[in-house]
Amino acid sequence: xxxxxxxxxxxxxxxxxxxxxxxxxxxxxxxxxxxxxxxxxxxxxxxxxxxxxxxxxxxxxxxxxxxxxxxxxxxxxxxxxxxxxxxxxxxxxxxxxxxxxxxxxxxxxxxxxxxxxxxxxxxxxxxxxxxxxxxxxxxxxxxxxxxxxxxxxxxxxxxxxxxxxxxxxxxxxxxxxxxxxxxxxxxxxxxxxxxxxxxxxxxxxxxxxxxxxxxxxxxxxxxxxxxxxxxxxxxxxxxxxxxxxxxxxxxxxxxxxxxxxxxxxxxxxxxxxxxxxxxxxxxxxxxxxxxxxxxxxxxxxxxxxxxxxxxxxxxxxxxxxxxxxxxxxxxxxxxxxxxxxxxxxxxxxxxxxxxxxxxxxxxx
Amino acid sequence: xxxxxxxxxxxxxxxxxxxxxxxxxxxxxxxxxxxxxxxxxxxxxxxxxxxxxxxxxxxxxxxxxxxxxxxxxxxxxxxxxxxxxxxxxxxxxxxxxxxxxxxxxxxxxxxxxxxxxxxxxxxxxxxxxxxxxxxxxxxxxxxxxxxxxxxxxxxxxxxxxxxxxxxxxxxxxxxxxxxxxxxxxxxxxxxxxxxxxxxxxxxxxxxxxxxxxxxxxxxxxxxxxxxxxxxxxxxxxxxxxxxxxxxxxxxxxxxxxxxxxxxxxxxxxxxxxxxxxxxxxxxxxxxxxxxxxxxxxxxxxxxxxxxxxxxxxxxxxxxxxxxxxxxxxxxxxxxxxxxxxxxxxxxxxxxxxxxxxxxxxxxxxxxxxxxxxxxxxxxxxxxxxxxxxxxxxxxxxxxxxxxxxxxxxxxxxxxxxxxxxxxxxxxxxxxxxxxxxxxxxxxxxxxxxxxxxxxxxxx
Numbered sequence: 063x064x065x066x067x068x069x070x071x072x073x074x075x076x077x078x079x080x081x082x083x084x085x086x087x088x089x090x091x092x093x094x095x096x097x098x099x100x101x102x103x104x105x106x107x108x109x110x111x112x113x114x115x116x117x118x119x120x121x122x123x124x125x126x127x128x129x130x131x132x133x134x135x136x137x138x139x140x141x142x143x144x145x146x147x148x149x150x151x152x153x154x155x156x157x158x159x160x161x162x163x164x165x166x167x168x169x170x171x172x173x174x175x176x177x178x179x180x181x182x183x184x185x186x187x188x189x190x191x192x193x194x195x196x197x198x199x200x201x202x203x204x205x206x207x208x209x210x211x212x213x214x215x216x217x218x219x220x221x222x223x224x225x226x227x228x229x230x231x232x233x234x235x236x237x238x239x240x241x242x243x244x245x246x247x248x249x250x251x252x253x254x255x256x257x258x259x260x261x262x263x264x265x266x267x268x269x270x271x272x273x274x275x276x277x278x279x280x281x282x283x284x285x286x287x288x289x290x291x292x293x294x295x296x297x298x299x300x301x302x303x304x305x306x307x308x309x310x311x312x313x314x315x316x317x318x319x320x321x322x323x324x325x326x327x328x329x330x331x332x333x334x335x336x337x338x339x340x341x342x343x344x345x346x347x348x349x350x351x352x353x354x355x356x357x358x359x360x361x362x363x364x365x366x367x368x369x370x371x372x373x374x375x376x377x378x379x380x381x382x383x384x385x386x387x388x389x390x391x392x393x394x395x396x397x398x399x400x401x402x403x404x405x406x407x408x409x410x411x412x413x414x415x416x417x418x419x420x421x422x423x424x425x426x
Numbered sequence: 427x428x429x430x431x432x433x434x435x436x437x438x439x440x441x442x443x444x445x446x447x448x449x450x451x452x453x454x455x456x457x458x459x460x461x462x463x464x465x466x467x468x469x470x471x472x473x474x475x476x477x478x479x480x481x482x483x484x485x486x487x488x489x490x491x492x493x494x495x496x497x498x499x500x501x502x503x504x505x506x507x508x509x510x511x512x513x514x515x516x517x518x519x520x521x522x523x524x525x526x527x528x529x530x531x532x533x534x535x536x537x538x539x540x541x542x543x544x545x546x547x548x549x550x551x552x553x554x555x556x557x558x559x560x561x562x563x564x565x566x567x568x569x570x571x572x573x574x575x576x577x578x579x580x581x582x583x584x585x586x587x588x589x590x591x592x593x594x595x596x597x598x599x600x601x602x603x604x605x606x607x608x609x610x611x612x613x614x615x616x617x618x619x620x621x622x623x624x625x626x627x628x629x630x631x632x633x634x635x636x637x638x639x640x641x642x643x644x645x646x647x648x649x650x651x652x653x654x655x656x657x658x659x660x661x662x663x664x665x666x667x668x669x670x671x672x673x674x675x676x677x678x679x680x681x682x683x684x685x686x687x688x689x690x691x692x693x694x695x696x697x698x699x700x701x702x703x704x705x706x707x708x709x710x711x712x713x714x715x716x717x718x719x720x721x722x723x724x725x726x727x728x729x730x731x732x733x734x735x736x737x738x739x740x741x742x743x744x745x746x747x748x749x750x751x752x753x754x755x756x757x758x759x760x761x762x763x764x765x766x767x768x769x770x771x772x773x774x775x776x777x778x779x780x781x782x783x784x785x786x787x788x789x790x791x792x793x794x795x796x797x798x799x800x801x802x803x804x805x806x807x808x809x810x811x812x813x814x815x816x817x818x819x820x821x822x823x824x825x826x827x828x829x830x831x832x833x834x835x836x837x838x839x840x841x842x843x844x845x846x847x848x849x850x851x852x853x854x855x856x857x858x859x860x861x862x863x864x865x866x867x868x869x870x871x872x873x874x875x876x877x878x879x880x881x882x883x884x885x
Contacts (some may be wrong), residue, residue, distance in 0.1 A: 125549065157687070193688040194554040230554075255687075276547050280687045309522040310546040314686060342879035343525050350537075374877045375487050376530070378578075407489035409580055 089187035090161030094273045095128055095133050103128070104321065108257065117250060119257060126269075126399045127261055128153045130254040134245065147238075151246060156281040157272060159191050159254035165419070171326045172234030186232050189239060190246055193277075195230045197243045205240055255281070261289050264296050270300055279303075281312055286319035297332050305339050312340065316347045324355035330362050337369065349380035360389035367398045375410040389424075396421060433716025440611065463611040467493040467583065468613040468699045470602055472590055475503020476513070476839045477823035478621030479573040480527045480846030481853075484878060485619075486580025487527075489856035491809075493613060494577065495588040495604050498747075503623070505839055506566040508749030509647030512696070513839035514561030515781045517546035518803045526879040527576075530667040534572045535564040538673055546687040552797050559690045583793040585611070591630040593618070599628040600818065602627075617818045617853040617863070621846060624707035624753045625825035633813035635754040636741050639831055642751040642787040644704025646696050646719025650727070652740035653789030663733045670697060670726065671736070699723050700787075707751045751787060751824075751837065758827025759864065760809035767804040767832040770795060776805035776867055776883040777875060782835040796831075805883045808871070809864065811849050822849040844880070851875050 085312045088181040097103070108117045137146060152160035164170065170178040170186070178186070181236075189195060205227060231239040258266075267289055267405050270282040283303070289296065304312045323329060331347045340348075352358060366381060373381060385395070399418060405411035456526040469485040470874035471478050506509050513532060516524045536543060541563055550557045577584055579606030588606035588700050602613040617663075625635050627747075655671055663671070699722040704715035723744060730736045768784065784796035798804070810827040811820045822845040824837035836840075851874045852863040859866060872882045 192554065194548075196554065280545065280547065281685075284685060284687065308520050308547050309517065310520075310543065310686075313543060341522060341525065342876075343522065343529050346530060346533070346879070359581050374879075375489075376878065407487075408491075409487045409489055412581065 073363065081316065086166070087183065088161065089163075089183060090152070091154075091159070091191060092275065093129055093160055094156060094275070094278050095126065112264055112342075117252075117254065117257075119254075123302070125261065126266060127258050129154055130161055130257070132245075132250065134242075136241065147240075151242065153246070153251060153254045154275075154278070155254070155258040156273075156275075156278045157251045157258075158193070158275070158277055160170070161187070162190070162242070170235065170238055172232075174234075176234075178232070178235070182232050182235070186196040186235070186239060186242070189230060189232065190243055193247055195243060196227055197230055197240055198247060200227060200240075201235060202240050205236055259285055259288060263295050264289055264291070268295060268299055271303070276308075276311075278421060279307075280314060283311060283314040284318055286315065286318040287323065290324060292329055296326070297329055301332055301336060304333075304336055305345060309341060309344070312344050313347065316344070316351050319351060321354050321356060324351060327359040327361060330355060330359050331365065334362050334365055338372075345377065346380060347376065347383055352384045353387050355388075358384065358390060363390055363392045363395055367395055370398055371402065375407055375413070378410060379413045382413060386420065391421075391424075405426050437851040439594045440510050446810065447649040458608075461609045462833065463609055465583070465585075465611055465613045467491045467613060467615045468857055469493070469566075469617045469619065469850065470495070470600065470613055471619050471621055471850075472602075472627040473503070473621035473623065473823070474498075474573075474584070475507075475621060475823065475842075477846035477849075478503070478619075479531070479577065480843045481619045481621055481822050481850040482513060482582045483527050483573075483576050483580045484847045484850035485854055486577065486582045487878060488851060488874070490617075490777050490857060491583075492581065493583040493585060493615065494584045495606075495611075495613075497589040499586055501569040502566065502570045504749050504882065505564070506570040506573075507694075507747050508645075509566065509599055509745030510645070510749050510839070511566040511569065512558075512561040512563045513843070515557065515576040515838065516562065516840045517560055518634075518779070518781040518798075519562065519801050520547055522546070523781050523803050523864075524840045524844045525881045525883055526844065526847045526875070528840060528847065530568065530879065531576065532564055534560050535569045537634065538561065538572070539565045539568055541565075542686065544690045545688075548587035548690075549687070553782075557797070590627055590630055593627060595631070595817065595819075598818070600631075605885060607652075607852035611656045616857050617820070619849045619853055620756075620819070620825065621823050621849075623750065623823050623825055624705075625756050625821060626707060628756050628813050628819070629754065630817075630820060631816075631819060633816055633819070634757040635825075636757055637754045639754065640789075641703065641705070641753060642834070643700040643789075644703055644706075644715055644719070644748045644750045645698035646716075646723055646745070646748045648699075648723055648744040649742040650697060650730070650739050651742045652738045658733075658735040662703075663736070667730060670730070671875070699726060701748045702789075704748050704750050704751050706748075706752050712747070715748040715750070716746075720744070752830075752833070753825075755833060756775050756813045756821050756827050758810050758821075759812050759814055759826060760807055760830040762804075762806070762810050762826070762832045762836065764829055764831035767828075767835055768798060768802065770798070770804055772805050772883050773807035774845055775808040775810075776849035777808050777872065778806045778841070778878070779883060780804045780806055780836050780838075780844070780880060782838045782841065784831050784835050785838075786831060786834040794834075796856065803883075804832075805849065806836070806841070806845055808848065808852060808866075808868075811845060811852070812864050818853075820849040820853060820863050822846040847878065847880050848875060851878070851880070 104121050104123060106119045108119055115132050118131050122128060131150050134149050135146060150163040162389050213280055240261045262285055267282055274280060295298050300315055303315055399414055403411055403414050405414060468490040469492045471482045471494040472530055474494050477620040478494060479501045480573060498507055500506060505513050516522055516529055518699060543562060544560050546560060548555060550559060587602040588611060589605050590602050592603040593600060600615050600618050604611045629635050660668055699719060701715050701719045705711040727741055731738050786794040788794055811822060813819060823842045826836060826845060828836050852866050852871055855866045855871055855874060856863045875882050
């Protein structure tokens with residue numbers, strides 16, 4: 063058997079398993095945290111209550127999760143002749159599909175037990191890696207018009223496959239494709255994701271954010287609130303995402319920050335300091351997040367005074383709402399705002415006057 | 427209580443009510459008299475729909491005295507009254523391409539409804555991930571209220587139930603006569619922005635309009651419930667009804683997606699019947715389109731309820747109006763062509779982006795779609811918003827100057843929002859510089875748009 067090693071990152075990164083006998087088939091994508099030293103690994107078994115399978119979590123000795131896998135054993139039959147399928151399926155720590163392995167001469171076969179060829183393994187790997195395939199919308203019975211009452215464990219019977227999803231299965235292997243895709247993108251995915259989330263710390267968070275995979279970054283950003291404390295390094299990374307990252311990632315980051323995290327003066331100042339460096343809509347979100355902070359630090363008020371005149375009318379309005387919400391009383395601010403009246407823009411002037419009048423009433 | 431005593435007590439109570447001050451408040455109404463009003467303003471926005479709302483807010487925030495007349499009862503147009511409450515597309519190829527006031531409103535509606543945004547980092551491939559996955563679901567009632575709040579905050583004088591009947595340009599100013607419930611209004615303004623979608627104001631003002639012989643159908647939007655799609659035996663239901671039933675089941679605003687990882691939120695409740703030849707350019711034609719849409723839906727409902735498993739189908743919601751895709755377009759200083767659109771041509775006066783497939787609903791039976799190539803995003807030049815031979819007059823929305831295929835993509839909501847903001851900024855600066863919008867200094871215009879959150883091509 064040829065040892066095909068494909069994917070963005072070869073299976074050599076999964077060194078806990080010694081696959082040097084030339085009999086194994088392995089297809090892998092890049093994992094968030096690559097393995098370097100195979101001697102520094104621990105495999106924990108987690109019982110899966112949903113599918114009654116053992117999920118193995120592979121970690122470093124320091125507890126850092128690396129990936130998950132299961133061993134799937136299925137009967138694959140054709141014309142009453144069955145052969146067992148034994149395949150290892152891998153998930154990244156963020157829940158995305160990582161790869162599969164067939165050990166010790168095991169191979170995948172089509173409806174007539176003809177072994178997959180190189181291109182078919184490649185195609186299967188690509189299909190399994192695509193979370194958007196419609197395979198989850200159909201049962202196997204819907205996918206294939208079955209000619210008789212053969213067992214569900216039959217692989218790709220020769221009946222017609224639904225035209226719309228034909229391109230999303232390996233020809234002749236509808237059962238294998240459908241089965242594996244649905245396991246990979248099924249409940250185990252959520253389960254392993256939650257297991258990693260339970261172990262999330264600043265160090266792991268930063269590592270996941272450095273992943274080149276967009277979905278890994280999304281996974282991490284959605285879970286910022288799980289971090290007890292945002293240290294300087296994390297805040298620095300977050301700033302970079304806000305300034306240089308994609309719009310959606312910046313949105314997700316801000317959306318996910320918790321009220322408790324926003325209490326940090328360092329974080330408030332970091333967010334405020336990037337005004338003028340990020341998209342307008344992200345700036346608006348920053349003003350909105352400052353509203354959610356339990357309190358506004360005086361340093362933010364001080365930092366805002368020099369930029370008041372540079373803000374657009376709507377953004378000035380947002381900032382004034384932040385000040386009003388946090389009941390800011392600051393003479394220098396009041397003075398700076400007073401100096402902006404009269405204003406050539408009637409919209410801006412109305413907002414200024416409204417704020418100043420409210421302040422005057424509070425002072426009274 | 428004895429019967430006699432009870433009757434006696436009731437009598438006393440009745441007498442008490444009859445003699446209360448409340449009973450004396452009735453007055454005879456004065457004979458009907460049309461209330462004649464006069465309004466002097468800087469910028470008049472005609473139409474408070476998808477583009478008009480944004481134009482009004484931008485004009486107000488730009489410091490202009492702004493009046494908006496809307497023939498209906500709320501703001502938002504197609505997004506709200508029409509029920510196409512998933513505006514888009516604001517993002518292309520991993521980047522935001524339309525921002526500004528439209529996005530601000532959408533975000534406020536999303537946040538106030540605890541909705542989540544689609545994952546814009548996942549780029550549609552037009553096979554397993556279709557372009558519409560990037561459209562953003564909003565609660566239409568909420569959107570209408572937020573739009574109204576923002577208008578009021580920007581100082582916009584909102585005038586519902588009014589529509590223009592005559593528009594004349596004299597001595598550098600427009601005189602617009604409108605009628606509404608019991609009111610006749612004469613509005614004197616410096617600039618007009620026609621956001622009617624039908625170029626109604628442009629037509630009244632005497633500018634040339636263009637129209638296809640055969641226009642795309644309108645959609646009457648609704649939502650049905652009371653059945654379980656998964657348990658239906660589709661073999662017993664004619665195939666032509668499957669998509670009606672399935673579409674509605676896919677669309678469930680009760681379902682909230684917890685994660686954006688390789689995921690999108692569900693789209694908004696959306697089901698529709700086509701209304702062929704739907705036209706909203708006159709009250710008579712719009713009435714016809716509404717009646718046909720409702721009749722068509724009733725017929726569909728009655729039919730669906732005859733299918734097994736569908737006996738208890740209920741109409742959960744139907745929008746008040748048939749949403750319109752295509753009527754009239756202006757003949758502008760520049761006509762955006764199909765080739766301009768699909769090649770992403772950038773003009774010197776491009777003020778806003780537009781991103782959508784060419785999307786022509788043909789005869790209500792099929793849709794001609796043509797996707798933009800990777801990294802291509804179309805743009806909208808100022809000249810396409812200005813009718814030929816006009817002064818101090820702009821349009822925003824689907825009636826911009828464009829050929830039919832380009833228009834089939836330009837007409838979508840995010841693009842219309844971008845146009846609304848661009849047109850209003852041009853009108854504000856035209857007043858400040860005492861010039862017609864075509865002569866506004868472009869660098870200043872682009873700068874103003876950017877200051878207000880607009881995303882300006884190559885600026």
